[in-house]
Amino acid sequence: MKSKLLPILLIALIFLNGALIFMLINKPHEKRDIHPKRNFLTQELGFSEKQKNQFIEFDKIHRENMMEIDQELRQRKDILFSSFQKTNFSVDSLINQIGNLQAKKEAEVFRFFTIVRTLCNNEQSIKFDKIIKKAIGGGKPGPPNDRRMPPHEDGRHRPPR
Secondary structure (H helix, E strand, O other): OHHHHHHHHHHHHHHHHHHHHHHHHHOHHHOOOOOHHHHHHHHHHOOOHHHHHHHHHHHHHHHHHHHHHHHHHHHHHHHHHOOOOOOOOOHHHHHHHHHHHHHHHHHHHHHHHHHHHHHOOHHHHHHHHHHHHHHOOOOOOOOOOOOOOOOOOOOOOOOOO
16 A cells, blocks of 8 residues: 555655746746736826836836835724723824825825826826726716615605615
């Protein structure tokens, strides 16, 4: 029994080692393309290769900045939500810090899109503005907010619950 199992295990280990060596040499995790949503933006705006390369560099810096802010934000929230048992604890100060980090995050997003817009020519700038306006929900009126359900298919309103 042992003599039959040994060659099978040996072959399995050789195969696994080969796969590991292939992954270390080929490094498929480093060959990822830019984020699909950002790829959408470059395609939609019709960026040239030079513009795409600049965009990728700006995007890389932006993602690093956002990850730093997110990490700080996560740390502050962890401190906040682990402080229920503490008596001498300044919740207001921590909440202000979290608010400031959220503001910093919004400013970073605005800064990134401002930089991306500078890459655009006049025609691309117009498209960019439309894309951003659509992304933030501008230009489309929302449903009436009178706390009623939207009209039924036949046009009648449903009764309130």
